[in-house]
Amino acid sequence: MLTLHPNSNQDVVDQSLPVNFQDFIKSEFHDMKQDLTSISKDITSLRQELQDIRIAMGFINDEHNKINEKIAKMESKFKAFDALVTTVEHLRTVNEKLEADCNAKDQWARRSNIEICGIPEKKGENLLRITEEIAKKAGFDLKMTEIDFVTRVSSTNKVNKPKPIVVRLQSRYRKDDFLACLRKLKVICQDLGFAKNESRIYFNDHLTKFNKMLLQRAKVLAKERTYKYVWVRNCTIMVRQNDTSPVIHIANVDDLKKIK
Structure with a gap:
């Protein structure tokens, strides 16, 4: 029979058991000790890994928060940029209108001129x-x-x-x-x-500088697209593909797209 001494860390085997059986028990206990020691090491290693995972997760969370902050700042900048683009487009439109108005007034002032x-x-x-x-x-x-x-x-x-x-x-x-x-x-x-x-x-x-530029560009496009007529009447630029086609009035740069 196997007994454990209460004040000893070593296993005590009943001497009445056969020697072979005693050796077997000792071997089993030895293996159990090794298994327990291995399990203890694995547990310790697992604890360390869990601790490392906690540290890594904390780092990841910190980085995630930093990334979120950067994204929030970028979104704020993009919104400001979009607002700036909108403002620039508005100013461009206003500027184009002012230039068109100035050109129209300048041309109107030349309506009685011959060059x-x-x-x-x-x-x-x-x-x-x-x-x-x-x-x-x-x-x-x-x-x-x-x-x-x-x-x-x-x-x-x-x-x-x-x-x-x-x-x-x-x-x-x-x-x-x-x-x-x-x-x-x-x-x-x-x-x-x-x-x-x-x-x-x-x-x-007597055309304005802008209208002279329009006239020259209209002539170039008309030649490329085999339009037959380009002329100016009452300070207005006109283009016509042939004798039966409709007259195209060129008042701004966008009108040049009509010469197809």
């Missing part, structure tokens, strides 16, 4: 006499009292090109009639006393 291009500049030139001579050649009865002013203006053309002459009439309707006659006139500089100068002289509505 004459190609006449060479000459020291001491008399632009009134030149205008009178042109009117005679066009067969237009123009009285000098109908002229508000006549002057040369700056141009975006190359330096070697003469500055255009702008003639402003008192009446827009007389200006339209005069320009209609001038557009039928085929005249070169030699016809106005500039010897051996066969450069052509052109007569147009």
